[in-house]
Amino acid sequence: MQASGGGAAGPPALPRHPLDHIASFRKNRRTTRKKGFTPFHARSYYLKLLSYTPLRAKGAVFLALIAGLAFAACTPSPSVNLQLDSEILALAANADKLPMSIDEKGGDDTIAAYYKNEGTKKSVVDFFTSLTKSRTIAVAILDNAVKHKVPASLAFAIAYEESRFDPTAKSLNATSVDRGLFQLNSSSFPDLTESEIFDPARNASEGIGYFRQVLDLSGNEVSALAMYNAGRTRVSQRGAPVITLGYISRILNYERNITSLFTAKVIARTSMLGKIRMGLAQEKGQSIQ
Template structure:
């Protein structure tokens, strides 16, 4: 037996000495579609990322967020950095919705500064970014989600982290959270609840389309 045969075509002899049976790795089958039970995923605290991390359901998650945002680039980039920084995807997309309605060109003028892009990065908070960087989807989403990750690391809840994202750490930690920021947090969390229901409905309806690739 050659080295190639030894590594790639292992055989087991049956009781009939004239018959050889290929190992399981050499048996080929068509891809098959099997309904998948999504409940264990949907009941997790972070269902969107759990399903995104599963190769069998990733494309469905991507489809949902592309439909939501109207932009493949915004959806894919936000999922990527949410996964990288372990931020619940439903929170990331809810934040982006409240901040900009997912519009990369969104601009909000403040007294003395500007908020720009999908995650409405402020030019005073991110002084190292060039003007064009704020409208670059990858750059904007990266800095927005990384900043939210920092906010999570210095607070005790997601609601408090979102307040810090909007009003800054000093005011939140010193009991000076503006009423506008409190409304802002409520808007995000309310949208997140609605989004979670819609995501569950979508995945439950489309779960039967999952393809298990048995031929690979």
């Protein structure tokens, strides 16, 4: 995240993660140079992003299952995930009975709804703990996404793009420094102490809270992401720079990947296991009679 009038810095060169399914910034930059990526192209691409709406493909569950298996290969608890993914694969035979997308469960933010439900909260925390490799970070982002009414999948996508879920990450700019989970800029948040900046809960609170402000100001996620990255003043006066368009595209891609994984590993599994338990309970009741 940059100061209000500052330029954007590229993402840190950190290890690959299951959420990475698009080309790196450096490769994108070479490609745009070769193809003559002009300001006209940037404007057209930006307008396309403004009209972005989440995909609802009928085969979303199947794709999510494949994504879930790829994700499991990179998680720190292979034995647990092997059991989980075996259960998910078993559900594929009943794919017609499962939700096609996260939206079919209803509500503005299904992840938040599952997190606030005591019956499914642990599954949500476990899922995001596996994603971020830290329960502290998972809970910090979930709590503040719910508090500030920002879609949880988007909040996690921003944190991944900004710091790769590293609460100690630093990025030096010409006149300032971005720090912590949501890369809070020292010029935009001058009153925060170093201990506060590197505290996941405080950093998430400030970062997600700030995103909520620019979201209310801009009226849509794409413009809010542009302001979060390049600064409100610059975007309002001159529009988003080309480098920010790549930033927006990556985050929207991560958001979709998180949604697919969550659908496969939490929603589908919870839905089917609930039906299985109900069936067993009914059979037990009939046997007693």
